[in-house]
């Protein structure tokens with residue numbers, strides 16, 4: 174347990190750290206990457222360049238300090254971090270590297286304001302949080318290795334089939350090179366792919382599993398990131414995958430993630446799946462699983478995207494809607510290219526908004542799962558909160574480090 178003196182110091186100094194949060198974490202990352210370049214391959218360079226990872230760590234530190242005497246409030250945050258760390262194979266031996274660089278950064282950024290007593294209190298607290306994460310991550314590794322078909326670390330998978338899902342999205346069917354069995358996973362979870370970067374290093378990316386669990390293959394569906402001049406770099410891994418040939422071999426770490434459809438929970442309430450663009454991928458796995466496991470459960474799927482050309486799984490959703498009376502779907506396009514509303518599925522122009530939710534769900538009490546770009550998530554969160562959907566019935570996932578939803582202007 175942390176001493177009351179430590180808790181007092183951390184709470185008292187939290188506002189100072191919050192004030193310097195982004196400077197501190199930027200300094201920390203620069204310092205760590207120059208002193209300990211061995212951790213570089215664990216980090217996504219694109220997220221670093223965009224400052225997203227720094228912001229995620231800064232906000233985790235601030236949340237931790239604010240709740241140091243009520244760690245129960247951080248349960249969800251700890252689970253998200255532990256799952257992300259486990260997906261990247263972060264191990265106990267990495268924690269002292271982060272700890273040393275973090276404490277040195279506190280000294281270097283705050284200068285004389287960071288007294289020995291303050292740094293010691295933060296050191297003790299870091300160790301306390303690190304132990305919580307290390308233990309949870311060890312548990313995740315053990316579970317992933319012990320389930321039937323499970324494994325530890327990286328396993329080699331062959332790209333056994335590529336299937337184009339839209340002009341920008343391709344599915345990759347991955348089968349284990351060792352021909353061994355595959356584990357079940359929770360619909361909504363992701364796997365990590367590790368690829369060489371050509372400079373002797375490797376890099377990793379997470380991709381949601383886009384089909385229900387099965388014994389033949391794992392499927393990911395990847396959007397080719399072409400980049401936008403000045404704002405978004407060309408996606409190194411997505412392009413590498415799109416250009417790869419059937420038969421290529423990839424290093425894959427076991428399924429992880431805390432955004433999943435829990436079939437153990439009640440399925441009395443209708444299930445509402447709302448996707449923005451490529452956010453459809455984990456929802457496809459949830460959709461297929463729900464139709465299989467809870468064939469009577471009412472499901473509504475709303476997919477918002479730019480147009481039919483870039484939309485993945487359009488015909489899959491059309492087929493499923495024709496086969497399952499309990500599934501209703503609606504496509505909403507910013508810039509539709511074809512006549513709307515073909516194949517028995519509602520379609521309309523614009524963004525997903527309150528009237529559409531009202532038409533699809535009415536006043537039914539439902540469980541919501543949504544996934545898409547950060548601004549889309551912020552918008553959905555706002556719309557659903559206005560509909561008084563309780564926090565525990567709203568589940569969403571960021572592709573990339575978690576961001577502050579409140580920082581997005583209403584759209």
Ligand code: HEM
Pocket residue numbers: 212215216217218220221226229230233234253254257258261263267268269271299302303306573574575576
């Ligand atoms: C108490 C210590 C730590 C805390 C509080 C912490 C916090 C976080 C947070 C908040 C995220 C973002 C999660 C998300 O929103 O997806 C994250 C991701 C990550 N953390 Fe940690 N972390 C800690 C220790 C470590 C250690 C020891 C390493 C190993 C070098 C590490 C490496 C990473 C990596 C590679 C990511 C993913 C970043 C990316 O997408 O590039 N963390 N961590």
